Amino acid sequence: MKISFNINGRNVKLDVDPMRRLLDVLRDDLELTDIKESCGEGECGACTIILDDKPVTSCILNAVHADGKKILTANGISKTRIGEILLDCFDQTNSVQCGFCFPGFYVTAYHYLITDGEPSLEKIRYALSGNICRCTGYKKIFESVIMACERLQEGS
Amino acid sequence: MKFIKPSSLPDLFDRLQNYEGRKFFLAGGSDINIQIKNRMIRDEPIFYINHLDELRGIQVVDDTVIIGALTSYADIISSPILKEKLPFFRNSLKLFASPLLQSVATIGGNIANSSPTADILPLLLVLDAEVRLLTRSKLRFIPINEFYTGYKEYVMKTNEIIGSVHINIDAEKNWLAYYRKVGSRQSLTIAKLALAGIMKLKENSITAIKIAAGALNEYPRRLTTTENYLKSKRKEDIADKELKEVLTEDITPITDLRSDKNYRFDVCLNLIKEFINSY
Numbered sequence: 125m126k127i128s129f130n131i132n133g134r135n136v137k138l139d140v141d142p143m144r145r146l147l148d149v150l151r152d153d154l155e156l157t158d159i160k161e162s163c164g165e166g167e168c169g170a171c172t173i174i175l176d177d178k179p180v181t182s183c184i185l186n187a188v189h190a191d192g193k194k195i196l197t198a199n200g201i202s203k204t205r206i207g208e209i210l211l212d213c214f215d216q217t218n219s220v221q222c223g224f225c226f227p228g229f230y231v232t233a234y235h236y237l238i239t240d241g242e243p244s245l246e247k248i249r250y251a252l253s254g255n256i257c258r259c260t261g262y263k264k265i266f267e268s269v270i271m272a273c274e275r276l277q278e279g280s
Numbered sequence: 281m282k283f284i285k286p287s288s289l290p291d292l293f294d295r296l297q298n299y300e301g302r303k304f305f306l307a308g309g310s311d312i313n314i315q316i317k318n319r320m321i322r323d324e325p326i327f328y329i330n331h332l333d334e335l336r337g338i339q340v341v342d343d344t345v346i347i348g349a350l351t352s353y354a355d356i357i358s359s360p361i362l363k364e365k366l367p368f369f370r371n372s373l374k375l376f377a378s379p380l381l382q383s384v385a386t387i388g389g390n391i392a393n394s395s396p397t398a399d400i401l402p403l404l405l406v407l408d409a410e411v412r413l414l415t416r417s418k419l420r421f422i423p424i425n426e427f428y429t430g431y432k433e434y435v436m437k438t439n440e441i442i443g444s445v446h447i448n449i450d451a452e453k454n455w456l457a458y459y460r461k462v463g464s465r466q467s468l469t470i471a472k473l474a475l476a477g478i479m480k481l482k483e484n485s486i487t488a489i490k491i492a493a494g495a496l497n498e499y500p501r502r503l504t505t506t507e508n509y510l511k512s513k514r515k516e517d518i519a520d521k522e523l524k525e526v527l528t529e530d531i532t533p534i535t536d537l538r539s540d541k542n543y544r545f546d547v548c549l550n551l552i553k554e555f556i557n558s559y
């Protein structure tokens with residue numbers, strides 16, 4: 125089936141099996157290896173992308189779900205102003221250890237920044253509750269998102 | 281696995297005629313893709329429906345809130361209509377999976393997948409919701425109470441789809457409501473047990489009560505013997521021994537990966553007591 129979508133600002137047209145996992149299409153066909161796979165069952169958030177303005181886990185979606193949609197991945201986000209600030213905050217708080225979960229957290233946190241952005245620990249914990257980290261722990265990750273919220277509020 | 285993408289709802293019904301037997305409808309995909317991974321779906325036809333927007337959205341018609349089958353949990357949680365009219369229902373669903381799943385998972389998929397643990401079912405049961413089933417030429421309303429007949433068995437036929445879910449606008453008005461989902465962690469957890477209850481109290485007497493549990497029986501259902509026992513009882517007259525006896529009649533707890541029968545029975549009993557004593 126022919127599908128087309130916009131990914132990180134680029135329009136693509138593909139001829140794919142509509143039932144193939146969206147994760148595989150993005151990683152294997154488009155070589156977007158910033159999207160990670162860990163559990164493959166929607167539980168860990170490593171494969172998070174933004175699909176039409178909502179963060180979702182791409183391992184439980186199919187290619188057909190992307191048809192006509194707009195997708196943003198960690199690569200695309202890192203080139204935006206807010207994405208750069210967020211990256212810097214993750215960096216400053218040393219929240220990334222092995223780094224495997226990081227792109228997922230980064231995408232979800234970016235979505236929180238652009239849709240809410242209140243530096244509230246409670247809200248951030250809830251927003252990021254679909255992403256799992258097994259080494260750094262969550263405290264530093266939450267701190268980096270709070271820092272990013274504050275920096276954006278200060279307008280820096 | 282045969283993939284079919286209908287161009288419209290009428291086209292879907294036309295094409296459904298060409299296939300006998302079991303088939304799947306790809307909505308959000310959060311259950312189907314796990315089932316494909318685990319080889320529980322092999323050759324059955326899969327009809328994509330997620331683009332059929334007439335099956336999506338929340339509206340009020342007369343005294344009924346109508347929620348389209350493709351409406352996602354995120355849409356439900358952010359709906360001003362539900363916030364105003366059915367706040368108990370709406371707030372309870374925040375415990376569904378995680379925000380990442382909430383924007384994918386649809387309510388029709390949750391009902392049709394018919395897991396005993398589906399979060400929405402105890403709530404729909406106490407709110408006396410109805411499911412609207414559609415086929416090419418007719419539609420019918422089934423009270424959610426009568427929808428399931430056994431483990432993953434339901435009255436919906438293989439050429440029918442869930443069109444929408446209907447809840448009376450006053451379904452929770454003037455009721456004291458309770459919902460608790462017990463799992464091993466707060467987010468991304470499949471329920472070990474979920475209990476929804478609504479009741480009316482006059483002084484200390486229960487004048488009306490509805491209780492439903494999920495993850496307890498082979499499909500979620502109302503605990504009617506328990507309800508009847510509790511109805512018109514004064515709170516202080518509820519005896520532990522009697523409550524246990526009636527509850528035994530209502531449930532045949534399942535044992536699965538997550539918990540065993542005895543645990544589920546005890547938790548259910550405790551939640552019922554917590555519900556009643558919280559008011």
Ligand SMILES: Cc1cc2nc3c(=O)[nH]c(=O)nc-3n(C[C@H](O)[C@H](O)[C@H](O)COP(=O)(O)OP(=O)(O)OC[C@H]3O[C@@H](n4cnc5c(N)ncnc54)[C@H](O)[C@@H]3O)c2cc1C
Pocket residue numbers: 165166167184303304305306307308309310311312313314349350375376377378381384385386387388389390391392393397398399400440441442443468469470471
């Ligand atoms: C990580 C993870 C966490 C989860 N957490 C929870 C949780 O906390 N609580 C919970 O209850 N569930 C949970 N689930 C299960 C799942 O997300 C829900 O059941 C969801 O609502 C299914 O909706 P869907 O649109 O994704 O369904 P799909 O996967 O698209 O379809 C599921 C089933 O429903 C059928 N179907 C779909 N739409 C219709 C329709 N309109 N008419 C007839 N049949 C239809 C399909 O044929 C299929 O059999 C979780 C799943 C995952 C992967």
Ligand code: FES
Pocket residue numbers: 160161162163164165166167168169170171172181182183184
């Ligand atoms: S790999 Fe998709 S959620 Fe874990």
